[in-house]
Amino acid sequence: MKTFVSDKGNGVNIHVLPTGKFKLNTIVVTFHTDLEEDKATQRAMIPHVLLRGSKNHPNSESIQLALSDLYGATLTGGVSKKGERQLVEFLCKVVNERYLSDSESLLEKGFELMSEVLFQPVMEDGGFSEDFVEKEKEQHAKRIDSLLDDKIVYAAERCLEEMTKGERFSIPKFGRKSHLDHIDGKNLYEVYKDLVNTAPLHVYVVGNVDPERVKALVEKYFPNNRQPTDRLRPAEVKNAPEQPKEIVEQLDVNQGKLNIGLRTRVSHGDDSYPALLMYNGILGGFPHSKLFVNVREKASLAYYASSRLESYKGILYIQSGIQIDQYEKALTIIKQQLEEIRAGKISDTEMEFTRNGLVNSFQTVQDSPENLADVHAGGVVSGRQRTVEELIESVKKVTKEEVVQMANQVQLDTIYFLRDRKGAAANA
CATH class of the missing domain: 3.30.830.10 (Metalloenzyme, LuxS/M16 peptidase-like)
Known part of the structure; x- marks a missing residue:
């Protein structure tokens, strides 16, 4: 296109x-x-x-x-x-x-x-x-x-x-x-x-x-007397604290929500952004991803388990719905998925399925005029324009080694648990 x-x-x-x-x-x-x-x-x-x-x-x-x-x-x-x-x-x-x-x-x-x-x-x-x-x-x-x-x-x-x-x-x-x-x-x-x-x-x-x-x-x-500013500030891409934050919030809920925030130190404009897309896809972006397969399907610890990127801020977050009394088990197995990728335990099938999943998602963008505009607007924000075709080609070139390198620079920042009002927060 x-x-x-x-x-x-x-x-x-x-x-x-x-x-x-x-x-x-x-x-x-x-x-x-x-x-x-x-x-x-x-x-x-x-x-x-x-x-x-x-x-x-x-x-x-x-x-x-x-x-x-x-x-x-x-x-x-x-x-x-x-x-x-x-x-x-x-x-x-x-x-x-x-x-x-x-x-x-x-x-x-x-x-x-x-x-x-x-x-x-x-x-x-x-x-x-x-x-x-x-x-x-x-x-x-x-x-x-x-x-x-x-x-x-x-x-x-x-x-x-x-x-x-x-x-x-x-x-x-x-x-x-x-x-x-x-x-x-x-x-x-x-x-x-x-x-x-x-x-x-x-x-x-x-x-x-x-x-x-x-x-x-x-x-x-459109008005011809506008005086637009050129002083918009770039987003701060920060490191995680030495000690991750742990937040427990209690509301009237029946299902626990375990969310984990991580700092990637990579945003949309960086050269290593395609490797971050692959990392997120392998971790939790698709039904074949480690979080879905291991936390939801094999361990039956979550009603849902996935990960998403805030691409313009250098943040990745994991979200899962769990039984409230399964907090420790769920947190442990989620951390295991992070460690597996850091250790290079990524199959060729996971690489192939993730690559294909990303390519398909990019191709669907081309079917929506507003999504095409949104991709360009994202490039304005990050300071780097990436066409859909460029994104597809860059994802195709990402190696397993680059994904592992990305995994080893991702830092755990915040563990957030939304639970019911019953029981003590200390149980979490």
């Missing part, structure tokens, strides 16, 4: 991937910001407040009608977290008019509506509509609460939060519920103005489009 053609216009970074593979044109608008304790909650609310209404479409129903007129176009917004960056994102999908008898430029109409929603909000007394903000505060509280409802997600977030306490990474992507009481239409609008005027802005378009035409649309519909 072709790669993104990049350009600049109106202080906006423009990335276009011309392809006839998709019948929809996809527009992704991403504002890059540092994770900041005093602004994360507001920034996470901003996309949802903007989607409640704009200057010419004063409520969400009116915006939906406008999208319907564009042959069922869609427009959504939200935030994501990559390393120690908080990305404020908007996604618009609109049919390519080449596949319709109508000659009207639907791409331009999509840009026009998206621009209005982003840059012409409903105003009230020099700020956002108080009604919009109050309703969105209620919804945002529910988003944050939903993390507590899903204990797998909650345990993962809490483990990482304890592991990175004092680091920007510990700030949740949705911010904190305790900050909502202090937010109103005026101070949220101030954070919004700072975002749209100073945050580095990247616009992605994937579809059967001409890059020069996209640039002209960006210059026509």
Whole structure:
């Protein structure tokens, strides 16, 4: 597949991937910001407040009608977290008019509506509509609460939060519920103005489009007086402490959640990143991985057992669901899997299956325009662009020795156990 053609216009970074593979044109608008304790909650609310209404479409129903007129176009917004960056994102999908008898430029109409929603909000007394903000505060509280409802997600977030306490990474992507009481239409609008005027802005378009035409649309519909900062900070990739932290938390749960955080000291931009991908895949990234086979299947100690990477922060974390009284056994056998890889006990089958699994996962990225944009955005964060094809080729070249070398530099940082309120924490 072709790669993104990049350009600049109106202080906006423009990335276009011309392809006839998709019948929809996809527009992704991403504002890059540092994770900041005093602004994360507001920034996470901003996309949802903007989607409640704009200057010419004063409520969400009116915006939906406008999208319907564009042959069922869609427009959504939200935030994501990559390393120690908080990305404020908007996604618009609109049919390519080449596949319709109508000659009207639907791409331009999509840009026009998206621009209005982003840059012409409903105003009230020099700020956002108080009604919009109050309703969105209620919804945002529910988003944050939903993390507590899903204990797998909650345990993962809490483990990482304890592991990175004092680091920007510990700030949740949705911010904190305790900050909502202090937010109103005026101070949220101030954070919004700072975002749209100073945050580095990247616009992605994937579809059967001409890059020069996209640039002209960006210059026509996006503000031309932006002053983006170039002072975003890189993520800190740290070593683990000499003595791993052990955290036990008690809630009303029936199943224990044992999560383990490790420092890899390697992130997305490093040359050894492909070896880290292979290491994670062998450890717990797939159904054939050591954690799944040995902890879940053979020992029957876990309802689930896997590992995941935070690629932009140099962190790997293991997550497992266990019977509460099996904590010590589960922890021991998980540590054994780490030691086995360090000792080079990796079969040719594990190498082959992991390589194939990674290649397949990369290939599926090419079937999603927003995922292709996300891969590029990750390269912006890390400072190193890696195309899907480059990732596939680099993974194919990783040797068993490189995986073992990676295993021996991974450091245990935090052991987090979520258990029930019964019994003493000392039992853990």
